[in-house]
Amino acid sequence: MSKRPLSRFKVIDLTRVRAGPTAVRQLADWGADVIKIESPAGDAGLGGARHGPDFQNLHRNKRSLTLDLKQPEGLEIMRRLVRQADVVVENYRPDVKFRLKIDYESLRALNPRLVYASISGFGQDGPYRDRPGFDQIAQGLGGLMSITGLPGQGPVRVGIPVADLTAGIFAAMGILVALLEREESGEGQWVQSSLLGAQISMLDFQAARWTIGKEVPGQAGNDHPTSIPTGVFATADGHINIAAAGTEMYRRLCAALSADHLATNPDYASDKGRSQNRKALNAEIEAITRGKTSAEWIAELNKAGVPSGPINSMDEVFADPQVRHLNMTRRVPHKALGEVEVIGQPIELSRTKWEIHSPTPEAGEHTEEVLRELGYDDAAIAALHERKVV
Known part of the structure; x- marks a missing residue:
């Protein structure tokens, strides 16, 4: 296969659960070198069991480095990574990154070309800045649940975590825009997206019915609200x-x-x-x-x-001849699970392709490999393990 289109970019993935991993997955599938930083205990449980379908689908095409960022030596490893990186993606609550001193300004001082992406529930500032973010909360606050479901049924959540997913996709788009802009300016910048902002953007014509027409949309059930029948x-x-x-x-x-x-x-x-x-x-x-x-x-x-x-039910979806023609899944061998089938990208380019080249790693599977790339020798690596830094 020809060189992967994003292979020249190194991405440090500090994200957990869904919105952040969704953003990073877009970059990883197109070939970016993604290093997923996990706590020494691993991130299992934050996105389901590690060997469960959700976690396996979210974290393919990455390398895993376990790292205790609360220890000074852990932060030093992080700083070494940042000096070599093109992108850092995080979805901590806004105050956490400042406490750990891995906020944008702190890391930009190490690498002015760094593109730093933050995904939050409600934004990096404002009255809801410190609230914990969750997809269903954003669906409700952002109006989606008021227009979903049968008329008079009461609020209904959408059957997928649409705020999480779109916040991640918009963040990936912002990262790519910032990398393109860096080719002109030579400088990185801070990219921000939020579940709430993404949710409101996805309201699209339903939101415009209010902002322009001053009409409050209601529930229309399975009927399209404006195109009838x-x-x-x-x-x-x-x-x-x-x-x-x-x-x-x-x-x-x-x-x-x-x-x-x-x-x-x-x-x-x-x-x-x-x-x-x-x-x-x-x-x-x-x-x-x-x-x-x-x-x-x-x-x-x-x-x-x-x-x-x-x-269609889910099994019928993947049996459908057009879905099969679109080749929307890829199979990848996994050491513990055997062959795993994961959901692919909905984008195709005529010359360059996305690829599932490796399964979701085990926690810390690439720790020693990454540390050696940073210049640590065997003795130093053994000492880091002994002190539970990695």
Whole structure:
């Protein structure tokens, strides 16, 4: 394989749980040399059991160095790493890094080219600065739970840790922007993202309905809040999604359903009318879709140019022929677990590829290797082990 696209960058990973590891995973999959710093006891339990699916999926393509940053010798090893590094990523609560003296200003003094990324629950300053961050808290505070679920159901969390994941992805984007800018300025900078900020950004048009239109969105359940009819419809053997936004698409849907009466009904003739009469229209559509199987409707609707698809369980997702074609997973050999299948990147480049080249390491698996790269000899390494610095 050709040289990995980010292989020239060394990344020090101080992150735990999910948002931070998600950011670092983006860099690691594209070839960055990632050194994951863990406590001497390891980070198992912070993201699930070490050999569990979550932890294994989050931390592939990294090397593990165990290090006690509370000991002066541990901090000295960290400083040596920083002098050689391009990126440091951390998701401590804001006060912790200052207490350990591994904040941006302290490390920038060692390496002005350093790109330092911080991921927090609510931001590096402000009234909620010191609150502990957690995905579901951000989902609620950021408005997502008020627009998720069936009308009148009460707040519902999204089924994935969307605030964690997007905060990590946005942080990775910020890191890459800072590395590109460094090519012009020669200097690093402090990149910041937060679960709350990422969550609000992901509200997108729902947020704009308030900021521009002064409309407070509510729960719409499986129906799209503004594009109607778009939602879940029962069939003879299950349910399907149909998305028929706009008048032209609605007419195609009516034709595919052999439902001229829906096309000519004045209550449904306009976007506004379909919105006002959403429940009645959905009921009429569903009375028709119940007459055939999901597979039959999906084939007929897509042939007519109307977006439609199944509602897959997780096993069905990975059995789907298009998912298999996209090659969204990779298998990697693991010493303890055998072959492990992890979730891949959704981005493809025509010349350079992402790669899963190594499984999630055991705690401290690369400690001696990294220390030797920093210039420590066997005697010094043995002494660090004896004093439980590493």
